[in-house]
Structure formats: C-alpha cells, structure tokens
Amino acid sequence: MSDQLQILNFINGQYAEPLSNEWLDNVNPADGQISGKIANSNSADVQAACAAASTAFDVWSNTTLEQRSSILMKIGNLIEVNLEALSVAESEDSGKPFARARDLEIPRAASNFRFFASAISQFASESHESIGLNAINFTLRQPLGIVGCISPWNLPLYLFTWKIAPALAAGNCVIAKPSELTPRTAGMLGEICNSAGLPVGVLNIVQGTGSSAGQAMLEHPEIKAISFTGGTATGEHVARVVAPQFKKLSLELGGKNPNIIFADCNYQRALATTVQSSFANQGQICLCGSRIFVEAPIYEQFKTDLVARTKELNVGHPSLPESTIGAMVSRPHYEKVLSYMGVAIDEGASILCGGGPATVPGYEGGFYIQPTVIEVRTNQCRMNQEEIFGPIVTLMPFDTEAELIELANDVRYGLSATIWTRDLDRTMRLSKKIDCGVIWVNTWLMRDLRTPFGGMKNSGVGREGGLEALRFFTEPKNICVAFEA
Numbered sequence: 127m128s129d130q131l132q133i134l135n136f137i138n139g140q141y142a143e144p145l146s147n148e149w150l151d152n153v154n155p156a157d158g159q160i161s162g163k164i165a166n167s168n169s170a171d172v173q174a175a176c177a178a179a180s181t182a183f184d185v186w187s188n189t190t191l192e193q194r195s196s197i198l199m200k201i202g203n204l205i206e207v208n209l210e211a212l213s214v215a216e217s218e219d220s221g222k223p224f225a226r227a228r229d230l231e232i233p234r235a236a237s238n239f240r241f242f243a244s245a246i247s248q249f250a251s252e253s254h255e256s257i258g259l260n261a262i263n264f265t266l267r268q269p270l271g272i273v274g275c276i277s278p279w280n281l282p283l284y285l286f287t288w289k290i291a292p293a294l295a296a297g298n299c300v301i302a303k304p305s306e307l308t309p310r311t312a313g314m315l316g317e318i319c320n321s322a323g324l325p326v327g328v329l330n331i332v333q334g335t336g337s338s339a340g341q342a343m344l345e346h347p348e349i350k351a352i353s354f355t356g357g358t359a360t361g362e363h364v365a366r367v368v369a370p371q372f373k374k375l376s377l378e379l380g381g382k383n384p385n386i387i388f389a390d391c392n393y394q395r396a397l398a399t400t401v402q403s404s405f406a407n408q409g410q411i412c413l414c415g416s417r418i419f420v421e422a423p424i425y426e427q428f429k430t431d432l433v434a435r436t437k438e439l440n441v442g443h444p445s446l447p448e449s450t451i452g453a454m455v456s457r458p459h460y461e462k463v464l465s466y467m468g469v470a471i472d473e474g475a476s477i478l479c480g481g482g483p484a485t486v487p488g489y490e491g492g493f494y495i496q497p498t499v500i501e502v503r504t505n506q507c508r509m510n511q512e513e514i515f516g517p518i519v520t521l522m523p524f525d526t527e528a529e530l531i532e533l534a535n536d537v538r539y540g541l542s543a544t545i546w547t548r549d550l551d552r553t554m555r556l557s558k559k560i561d562c563g564v565i566w567v568n569t570w571l572m573r574d575l576r577t578p579f580g581g582m583k584n585s586g587v588g589r590e591g592g593l594e595a596l597r598f599f600t601e602p603k604n605i606c607v608a609f610e611a
C-alpha cells in the first residue's frame with residue numbers, strides 16, 4: 127500500500143487527520159488493491175467542523191452577493207483547471223471509465239458551481255400588497271445556518287457539488303460527507319476552495335463511514351438541514367433520525383425506472399440510447415432505465431438488436447479509452463449485483479446475454495461484470511421490483527397503452543421514466559399518468575440545471591435543482607409592514 131495517498135478531513139480551511147486517528151482502506155475497484163487510507167471520522171470531527179462553520183457563518187452570510195457569486199464562479203473554473211487530476215482520482219476511486227469522468231462528470235461539477243453562482247442573483251423574493259388594509263408583505267429568504275450534505279459514490283463529485291453549490295450560494299456554511307468508497311475528489315475540493323478564496327470554515331468536508339460520520343451529522347443539533355442522496359433504505363433511516371429534530375430534509379433516493387419503447391419511435395435513436403441508459407457507469411446511475419418495456423410489434427426485433435449491441439460493449443480497465451464498461455465500485459456491491467443473476471434464474475427469467483462476472487486480463491482482482499439483458503415474464507418479480515444498480519436490465523413486451531401505464535407504475539419507486547414515441551398526444555397522456563418526478567421523451571439524461579429534479583414514492587421527498595435547491599437551503603420569513611395612509 128502506498129503511504130502517499132491519505133484522504134484527510136478538510137476543516138476550517140485546513141486538512142486534518144481524524145481526531146480518533148482511525149483510518150479506512152481506499153480500494154481501487156479496477157484491481158482490488160488498497161491504494162491509500164481514508165480518515166474515518168466520528169462525532170468529534172463533526173463537532174470540530176460545526177464549530178468552524180458556526181464561526182464562519184457570520185462572515186459568509188454577510189458577504190455581498192457579488193463576492194459570493196465571484197468565489198463560487200472561481201471554484202467552478204478551478205475544477206475545470208484541475209479536470210485531468212480530478213478525473214483520474216474519480217476513475218480510480220469508483221471504477222468508472224476515465225473518459226466518462228473527464229468528459230461528463232467533472233465538467234458537470236464545474237457547471238454546478240457556475241450555475242448557482244449566477245442563479246443566486248436571480249433569486250427574487252415575493253412581495254404582496256394587502257390592498258385596502260394599508261400593509262405590504264415581503265419575504266426574506268435567509269440562509270439556514272449550518273447545513274449537512276451527504277452524497278453517494280456513483281457520481282461522486284457531480285452529486286457532492288450539486289448540493290454544496292446551492293447551499294453556499296444561499297449563504298449557508300456546509301458540513302459535507304462523500305461516500306467512504308469515493309472520497310478523493312471531495313478531498314481535493316478543499317484545496318480548490320481555498321485557492322478560490324472561500325473563507326475558512328464555510329465548507330468543511332468530513333470523511334468516513336455513514337454509520338459514524340454521517341450519523342453524527344444527522345444528530346448534531348447545530349446542523350439545521352440535511353440534503354441526502356443515497357439508497358432508499360438509508361433514506362428511511364435518515365428520515366427517522368432527522369424527523370424528531372425538525373431539521374429540513376431533502377431525500378434523493380433509489381429508482382427502478384421504466385424505459386418505454388413504442389413501435390412508432392425513431393428506432394435507431396431509441397436503440398442506441400437504450401444501450402446508454404442501461405449500462406452507462408456500469409448501470410450505477412439512479413436514472414438508468416433498468417426495466418425496458420417494448421411494444422409487441424417491434425419486441426422481437428428490438429430484443430435481437432439490443433442483445434447484439436450489448437455484446438459489442440467492451441468491459442475493460444477504466445483508464446483505457448476503449449473501455450466502455452469499467453469496474454463496479456466495491457466487492458460487496460459487485461457480489462450483490464451478481465447475486466441477481468441467480469434470482470433471475472430462480473424466477474424463470476431468460477438471460478439473453480451476459481449473466482456473470484467479466485475477466486479483464488491483468489486485472490483479475492477487479493470487480494467487473496458483463497453487461498446483461500434478461501427477459502422477464504412478469505413485472506411482479508424481484509428482478510423488476512428491486513433496485514439492482516448494476517449492468518443488468520430486464521426486457522418485456524406490452525400490448526396496450528393502458529397495460530403499459532400499469533406496468534410503469536407497478537413498483538414502489540418513482541424517480542424517472544423514458545418514453546420513445548413520435549405521438550405527441552400519447553406523450554402528454556403518459557407524462558401525466560406515470561408517477562415519477564422526471565420524464566424524458568425521445569432522450570435520456572438530458573439535464574438543464576434550471577429544472578426541478580427528484581423522485582416520487584420511495585424515490586424521495588423534495589426537489590433539487592434551480593430555484594428548488596435555493597428554496598430548500600433558505601428559510602422564508604414573511605414581514606408584514608403596516609403604514610399610515
């Protein structure tokens with residue numbers, strides 16, 4: 127193990143070892159080797175972070191909008207300056223192809239800061255004149271104080287900054303925890319914030335496990351809000367801990383999203399995008415279309431073509447440009463995803479391609495899985511009801527629009543859906559009837575940062591993005607001023 131790589135906390139503008147001096151291994155999923163160690167923080171580190179944030183709040187909440195926005199813009203620009211190094215770290219931590227980190231995810235982290243640097247100046251508050259009563263109401267949007275941001279490992283810096291940027295833009299101080307599986311780029315963000323001139327203590331990054339560092343954040347009385355992205359089971363736990371304390375809470379949770387393909391679609395676009403929405407990031411995106419429903423007249427053709435395209439994907443070391451599929455994030459997750467191959471067989475489903483681990487010569491210790499397409503007979507099976515979060519999709523035909531709506535909604539999740547059709551009326555009917563927070567028509571994962579983002583049902587509570595995020599990270603206070611006529 128290299129002694130060089132130590133992933134530390136970032137508290138009060140300085141890198142710091144965990145107060146307990148406890149450490150976790152940082153494992154590279156591409157080869158299964160330990161590549162460094164990570165601070166395993168506990169409530170004492172969270173307390174230190176809160177103390178720093180508490181002191182910084184007065185400064186940051188009174189910083190002019192122009193200064194605040196300029197610092198956030200600089201952070202975005204510095205992320206771009208460090209694109210290469212951040213992309214290497216992200217790929218080594220998570221197993222995702224380097225090109226994906228460099229071309230999509232790290233640039234998006236830069237955009238998150240730039241977007242909220244600019245959005246904050248458009249964040250107007252409301253006013254209402256109480257006509258006839260000689261009074262005027264206006265609403266102050268005040269920062270909450272110290273807020274907690276907890277993010278997962280699948281899109282590490284992308285989702286970490288998606289929370290931190292609006293929280294800072296709104297004038298809050300932040301305690302943020304990345305996943306212990308992917309701590310590196312979050313760690314690098316501290317130095318970037320210092321270089322951009324963010325006052326010390328405004329952003330504090332606490333590394334370590336959810337059960338220790340994360341739990342301490344949930345319980346800390348000075349943390350006024352929790353913005354959480356992760357699995358539904360963890361979200362349930364977070365809600366239970368946070369509710370009695372009356373903290374504000376935003377939950378972005380799991381998905382089991384339908385990808386719906388009608389016979390009148392642009393077939394080639396639907397097919398090519400379905401390969402993406404099934405296997406991008408090894409299927410480890412909450413928005414992946416893991417349940418594919420195809421209209422009966424084109425079902426057999428689509429099945430043949432999807433299997434052929436899936437077989438062309440190249441599972442390989444994430445650093446290589448030809449690798450379209452990298453490694454799963456960790457051994458436990460790899461084993462969990464692989465266990466679903468057995469579930470499929472037990473349920474009588476047919477594995478059309480893939481179906482097991484993939485071997486990458488020279489990297490036999492890595493956590494690689496073959497992209498897998500499975501034909502299921504019913505939506506009421508574990509393969510279609512449970513979030514697998516790996517490179518496994520299921521396929522089944524449907525006959526009518528009414529049947530399709532039932533299939534799409536017959537699941538406890540409600541994050542996103544993708545619909546492929548040229549029929550505008552059908553698009554509108556389905557968009558209104560499918561219970562989920564995000565619908566893409568004839569595209570997938572096209573994001574405009576101004577739009578609300580989040581899930582219904584067990585996929586979450588609240589919305590992120592654009593004004594929704596700024597609303598979440600502020601407290602509206604109505605002031606009613608009466609005047610003499």
Ligand code: NAP
Nearest residue numbers: 277278279305306335336340341356357360378379380412
């Ligand atoms: P996870 O296990 O729920 O963890 C998410 C975060 O919560 C991690 O930082 C984790 O820390 C932390 N955590 C765990 N236990 C905690 C506790 N008791 N208190 C406070 N924090 C705690 O999820 P994951 O496996 O990292 O991510 C995959 C899941 O995220 C999938 O279900 C996916 O669908 C979902 N996701 C949703 C969205 C969305 O926008 N809806 C986006 C991306 C991912 P450690 O990992 O260090 O323990």
